[in-house]
Amino acid sequence: MEEKNIRTEVLNQNQVDAIDEKLNSLHQQLVPISGMCNTLKGEFVRAAMRMVYRYWNDGDVCNRGYGIQTVWSSWNFIMDKASKEVTDLAVELDFCKNDEEYNQKLHVMVSLLIDQINDGNYDVPNDIDSRVYKSNERPEELEDDEEDYEEWD
Numbered sequence: 001m002e003e004k005n006i007r008t009e010v011l012n013q014n015q016v017d018a019i020d021e022k023l024n025s026l027h028q029q030l031v032p033i034s035g036m037c038n039t040l041k042g043e044f045v046r047a048a049m050r051m052v053y054r055y056w057n058d059g060d061v062c063n064r065g066y067g068i069q070t071v072w073s074s075w076n077f078i079m080d081k082a083s084k085e086v087t088d089l090a091v092e093l094d095f096c097k098n099d100e101e102y103n104q105k106l107h108v109m110v111s112l113l114i115d116q117i118n119d120g121n122y123d124v125p126n127d128i129d130s131r132v133y134k135s136n137e138r139p140e141e142l143e144d145d146e147e148d149y150e151e152w153d
Contacts, residue, residue: 011104019111023049036129041122047074047130048110061102063094077130086113
């Protein structure tokens with residue numbers, strides 16, 4: 001049987017819900033009630049949960065509008081600290097044309113991050129708070145003027 005590539009596959013609602021359930025489960029296991037996590041894997045879960053929560057509840061997306069204030073630091077944390085495969089997916093979030101595309105790409109990125117966490121990656125001490133994280137760099141492909149962004153329908 002041929003293995004599916006979740007990165008190019010269109011996720012259905014059941015798959016999105018399953019990813020959310022896995023993220024919620026990890027969040028309950030790894031993230032304290034308040035403050036940053038003591039492991040990198042926990043802080044990745046915290047950052048990913050912030051991005052998913054803010055999107056689902058308020059429509060906030062990274063690098064646009066109010067999302068710059070609410071999820072920018074979590075996105076930056078993932079961009080700077082996760083594997084190249086995850087950060088490649090995170091970059092794609094900046095180029096989404098609509099809500100459905102953003103939701104798909106966000107959940108594909110979160111699914112890959114969950115897989116890497118479950119494989120034992122990122123099981124190291126953490127001293128960085130993703131909610132206030134500031135990157136020293138902005139990826140070259142994102143250097144466009146923010147005025148060029150169009151509002152979604």
